[in-house]
Amino acid sequence: MxxxxxxxxxxxxxxxxxxxxxxxxxxxxxxxxxxxxxxxxxxxxxxxxxxxxxxLLGSDLRLSSRRPMPETVQAILDSVAATGSEVSYVTSFSSMALTPSTGRTRLVNVRGLEGGFPFYGEVETDPAGSWSELQSGRRALVDRSVLVYLGARVGDELRIGQARFTIAGTIVRMPGEADISSTIRPRVLIPAEFLAETELLGFGSLVRYRAYLRLADPEEADAFAERHETLLEEAEVGATTVAQRxxxxxxxxxxxxxxxxxxxxxxxxxxxxxxxxxxxxxxxxxxxxxxxxxxxxxxxxxxxxxxxxxxxxxxxxxxxxxxxxxxxxxxxxxxxxxxxxxxxxxxxxxxxxxxxxxxxxxxxxxxxxxxxxxxxxxxxxxxxxxxxxxxxxxxxxxxxxxxxxxxxxxxxxxxxxxxxHPWAGVAFAAAAAVTAAILGGMAWALTRATRRFFPRRAPYVVRQGVANLFRPHNQTVAVTLTVGFGVFVLGSMHIVQRNLLERLSLDARPDRPNLVVFDIQQDQRDGVESLIREHGFSAAELTPIVPARVAALNGRPVDELLEDTTGPRPARWALRREYRHTYRDTLVGSEELLAGEWWYEPAAPGALPRISVEEGLAEELGVGLGDAITWDVQGVLIETEITSLRQVSWARFETNFFVVFEPGVLDAAPTVYVTLTRVPGEEERALLQRDLVEAYPNVSALDLSLVQQTLETLIGSIALAIRFMALFSIASGMIVLVGAVATSRYQRVRESVLLKTLGAQARQVRQVLATEYVALGSLAGLTGCILAAVAGWALVTFLFELSFRLPLLQLAGIGLAAAVTTVLVGLVAGRDALRRAPLAVLREIGE
Amino acid sequence: MIIAEHLEQTYMSGGHPLTVLSDINLTVEPQGFLAIVGPSGSGKTTLLGLLAGLDRPTAGRVVLDGEDLGPLTEDARARLRGEKVGFVFQTFQLIPTLTALENVLVPIELRPRAADRVENPEQRGRELLTRVGLGERTHHYPAQLSGGEQQRVALARAFANNPKVLFADEPTGNLDGDTGHAVIDLLVALNTEARTTLVLVTHDQELAQRAHQVVRLSGGKLVT
Incomplete structure (x- = not known):
């Protein structure tokens, strides 16, 4: 060379x-x-x-527990505090917040703070400085979304359970928390000393107790967590270090x-x-x-x-x-x-x-x-x-x-x-290759088909346009690939987004419940039911919930299972978590029996109480039909036998459970209740929630429309980011399309000029071009739509595990827009040929 | 300088063999001037291509300046062309993206070793362009030149490397009479000056008469 x-x-x-x-x-x-x-x-x-x-952590170390810090752990915390380190406590739970001035309520994430948390970073508030004054009385700082929803203003009264606070300001930014978290779980910060006053920390409420530590020597955090690992584990207290977080x-x-x-x-x-x-x-x-x-x-x-x-x-x-x-x-x-x-x-x-x-x-x-x-x-x-x-x-x-x-x-x-993930990469590459191959194949098929089934009797302009699809130097493959790929990318993204959003809209059909009322105590059952009825609505039967933990699997205690390092072990989280069981005599709509038998028949005398376990959990625990699970139900041990496995559609807006007991076993255990109801109007929902909270401050209500709103915001934010990145693809696709049309333009222009020389009118030349681009645009749009539908279906069904619905109209809209763009670009590129004198064009081609 | 023995060329056309040339034998002496004439489709251009080593014959052999083209690889024949052969085409075949001077320089710059190249190629290029009367148009692109001017640039390019043989395929075929004559005069003059062997395909009887040797093709065969 x-x-x-x-x-x-x-x-x-x-x-x-x-x-x-x-x-x-x-x-x-x-x-x-x-x-x-x-x-x-x-x-x-x-x-x-x-x-x-x-x-991010606001401290050097965070300890977290589902129960108040056990004595053993508290002792450590006290000793640490005595040796120059600082400890701060945050107790959080979900509850209804009510503003008497507007009568509106909202489910919020309440956090009672004590001590100097956050030790690192600043809490930004509006008005500035409200944070330092939080501990100086019955004050509350809330997320802006809480104010908006409650229709309240800074200075208004806010009720949490039995306690009353003055809203001192809004939270602009909490260190270590993304803004989106205020949408998902709007926060209300209060001084910890008033937590007891709320009377909400009783039985049945899901409370998270956290202790934040600023160590005298921050580098000690990991060593500290390691030193106390066994003790913390036994006390079921999780430790998070800065590095982990x-x-x-x-x-x-x-x-x-x-x-x-x-x-x-x-x-x-x-x-x-x-x-x-x-x-x-x-x-x-x-x-x-x-x-x-x-x-x-x-x-x-x-x-x-x-x-x-x-x-x-x-x-x-x-x-x-x-x-x-x-x-x-x-x-x-x-x-x-x-x-x-x-x-x-x-x-x-x-x-x-x-x-x-x-x-x-x-x-x-x-x-x-x-x-x-x-x-x-x-x-x-x-x-x-x-x-x-x-x-x-x-x-x-x-x-x-x-x-x-x-x-x-x-x-x-x-x-x-x-x-x-590597597999996601391989799948992406495969999808791109298959899409390109199919689009290329369709373009090839089009050239073959138009040649084979050439419309001999069609008007001249149509024949000429169709012939352009298979003649030498045709642009069929290039245009089909680029336009089709663009439609595919945009279409599949749109399908996934619509399906995610429609998931909840589907459940908002007139017969579906849209309000969950939970944390109802045993003695509040009748009261809550009649209150709902007084408002003119009917509540579904109250579902009992009994908190319990796993004590043993097939006779082997949890501690032993956790220490066992040989062979396959049940998943840690599944052994350690607190379950919320229910009991009933039938399956519900969101469940499907996969194996075993439901307890339609009475149990054999002397048999263990029967339970049905969700398939995924059974897998995590490594148990199946006939296995025995012993449950610790508020200190009482109950041994049960798995007699059926269920598939549960978690996405359905219903009360779903990992484990369902046969009736008669848990009836005597301490129980809280949950119920679903349908309240059509927004105003009516607000009124019912207000009355519920006023009468039963510990009872919470979750409004489906609120969940939907939250989801829409969340998906909307994600979609915005995806769309922004997709802009690059669209722009790229447009360039390729314009380029593909432009490169074959010389060919088309020469032909058009020849046609003009031979007596064709501009209109006819335009029609020839239009025929070609309409065919190309429609093929690319249609193929892209079909591929997008298949990809969307696969993503929705297998990745998001939802039932699939095809947003046909919108998808067709995307395809049509692409086809129209193709035709427009083609005609605009060909416009030159119609305007300019034949000689000039021929000279340019000769260059 | 050129020996062709029993040349035959057969192409497949529509699944059937089509013999374009058969049993061509000819010899061209050094500094000779051979004109190949004949009606359209008689195989003139095919013969020129074979003599110049642009294609391989189905049978027979070509010896160019003592080298048998048969066993040479495609690249070796390219190198041989670069060193010993110049071309003039009916359609000029200037590279549209290069200026006149750059077109002339291509064969010189293609020499693999700098030592084999003429000293100061640019000056050589300018001289050649001046010799063909285009000294003022060195920086023009082919599209900015007339047909006759383009063919004159092509002539300059053909002689750039001091070739031993010049092949010309109907060099006046795309030019009007007067321009064609001027180009031919220039071609013959340059040929004489450079002592080049010239092989030329033409329809032009007048031009053919200026050759030392004329072969007539008809239906792929020599008719003398």
Whole structure:
């Protein structure tokens, strides 16, 4: 190979190549931009989390328990406090909050604070400074959403159980908590000294007791947790260190960011397709030049290198611009994802991320360009004397196969590197490949079908337009691929989003309950029921709930099981958690019996009490039909036998349980109740909740519409982030589409000019173009929609485990929009041919 | 300089073999001037391609400046062309993205070793362009030149490497009479100056008469 010639030729040819394919490199720019932005952002978040790790926890160490701190643990805490460390306590539970001034209620997350928490970071409030005054009386700080929902203002009275507080201000930011948490569980902070006054910490309420420690020597935290590990475990107290907390946050944010990265990667792959089709067209136009160079003595390798170098250089240009774009977008991302960030993220330049983006961009441009470039090798010098019909035939030799292999490996490697999990990466790459293959196959089928079933009797313009689909230099594959891929990406995302949102709307059908009333004590049952009736509604039968813990499996105590390190062990969380059981004599709508028998028949005399276990839990505990579980029900041990396994549809808005007892076993155990009711109007729901809370402050109500609202906000925030990243794909797809149309424009323009010369009117030329693009746009739109429907169905059914509903109209809308865009772009690109004088156009084509 | 023995060329066309040339034998002496004439479709261009090593014959052999083209690889033949052969095409075949000067420089720059290249290629290029009367248009692109001017650039390119043999495929086929004559005069003059062997395909009887040697093709066979 002649290096100096290669360089000189690449430089000279490059002057005009920029015009032809430089435009496509904008797709590489967008793809690289998306990746650099999201990966830099990921690095920013990780750095911020590690920098502010202590702020995330607000302390050096956190102890957490479902019960008040046991004496053994309290003793340690007291001794630590006595030796220069600080301890702060936060007690939290869910309860109704009521503002008497408006009569409105809302389920909130109440936190009673005592001591100096947070030791690291500041609580921001509005008005500023309310935090330091919180402990100075019966004051409450609330999330803004609480104020809005209750219709209350700062200074109003707020009732939590039997206690009354003055709303002193709103929480703007709590260290270590993302803003979205205020949407999911709106917070009410009160001084711990008034917790008892609420009278809500009694039986049946789910309370979380936390102790936050600031150690005299912060570095001691891990050692401290290790030293007391056994004691804490025995007391069922969890310990979280700064490092663990940071890692947890970093991991979950990383998964989210990586998912967004996959959306960005779609843009880069689309860019790759764009480069491939651009180079394909480019090479076709260069065949004569290649043949002349070969005539003049250039070897195959030299000519190949000239064009490969051009692709690489343009890839470098595109990727470099992409890095700059990425760094600009990186600055925007914290604003868009603010709701999910527990720490302030300041964008920083990460040279490795930028370099990686640059490398990936060049590599993608080269590897996607390589496949069509290989055709250059097959040009014979003879073609300088004789123009071939439709370019050289592709040779399927080892090199072509190697390039194909490298291309597949590139896509898989990029997907795996970007995906939250290697398998997700493989699945993503496979989905992209299958989609591209199907779209390519459909385009091929269209060219075959139109040739085979050519509409011979159709009007001339239609025949001409249809013929454009299969004639040499047609753009059928390029346009179908890009438009179809775009529709696929947007369509499947939309389907998943709609299904997630409709999940709850489905349950809001007129016959479904929309209010859960829970934490009803034994002696409040009749009262609550009659109160609901007084309001004119009927409550479903009260469901009893009996808290219990696992004491033994098949006679082996939990402690023994936990210490056993040999063989498969039951999952720790499943052995340790507090269960909330119920008992009844029938299955409910959200349940399905998978194995064993329901207790329709009376038990055999002397048999163990029968229970039905949810399949997933049975798997976690490693138990099946016939196994025995001993339960600790408020200190009383009850041995039971598993006689059936159930599948439970947790997504249904019903009271679902891991374990259901046969009636008669738990009747005497301390029980709380829950009931569902349907209250249609918002105002009526508010009134009922107010009266419930006033009469029974410990009883809570969960409004389905509120849950729905929360979910919509949550999904909306996520969708915003996804849409933002998808913008890159859309822009990339548009560029490829415009480019595909533009590259074949010369061909179309020449034909159109010829047609005009032969007497065709502008209208007819337009109709020819329209026929072609309508066919292309419809095929791409339709195929993309079908593929999106299949992908959406798979995601909804297998990933989110929901029943699938196809939002046909919206999906059709996306497909139609894509088809219309295709036609418009095609017609606008062809407009030139209609406006300009034939001679000028023919001259330009000759260039 | 060129020896062709029993040349035969058969292509597959629509699944059937199509013999374009059969049993061609000819010899061209160094500094000779061979004109290949014949009606359209008689195989003139195919013969030119085979003599220049642009394609492999189905049977027979070609010896160019003492080298048998048969056993040479594709790349070796490319190198041979680069060193010993110049081309002039009917459709000029200038590279549209390069200026006139850059087009002329291509064969020189293609030489693998710098030592094999002429000294100061750019000056050589300018001289050649001046020689063909385009000294003022070195930085023009092909699209900015007329047909005759383009063919003159092609002539300059053909002689850039001091080739031993020049192959010309109907060099005036795309030009009007006067321009065609001017190009031919220039071609013959350059050929004489450079002492090049010339093989030329043409329809032009007048031009053919200027050749030292004329072969007539008809239906793929030599008719003398």
């Amino acid at each position: 002649n290096l100096s010639f290669t360089l000189a030729m690449a430089r000279r040819e490059g002057r005009s190549s920029w015009r032809r394919i430089g435009f496509y490199m904008a797709t590489v720019t967008l793809g690289v931009g998306a990746l650099v932005a999201i990966n830099s952002f990921r690095a920013d978040v990780t750095a911020a989390i590690h920098r502010e790790a202590r702020t 940071a890692e947890d946050y970093a991991r979950s944010l990383d998964i989210f960011a990586r998912f967004l990265g996959l959306v960005g990667l779609a843009a880069l792959l689309l860019g790759g397709l764009g480069v491939a089709s651009a180079v394909h067209v480019f090479v076709k136009r260069k065949l004569e030049t290649v043949a002349v160079l070969r005539c003049l003595g250039a070897t195959q390798r030299t000519v190949f290198a000239v064009y490969l170098l051009q692709a690489g250089l343009m890839g470098l240009g595109g990727a470099a611009a992409g890095v700059v774009l990425g760094l600009a977008v990186q600055v925007l991302l914290p604003g868009i994802l603010d709701d999910f960030l527990p720490v302030a993220v300041s964008p920083t330049l990460h040279p490795m991320v930028a370099l990686a983006g640059l490398g990936v961009g060049v590599w993608v441009a080269v590897i996607f360009g390589l496949l069509p470039l290989l055709s250059v090798r097959d040009v014979t010098p003879l073609e300088a004397l004789r123009r071939p019909f439709d370019g050289p035939a592709s040779r399927w030799d080892l090199r072509r196969l190697a390039v194909m292999g490298a291309l597949v490996a590139t896509v898989v490697a990029l997907s795996i590197a970007q995906a939250p």
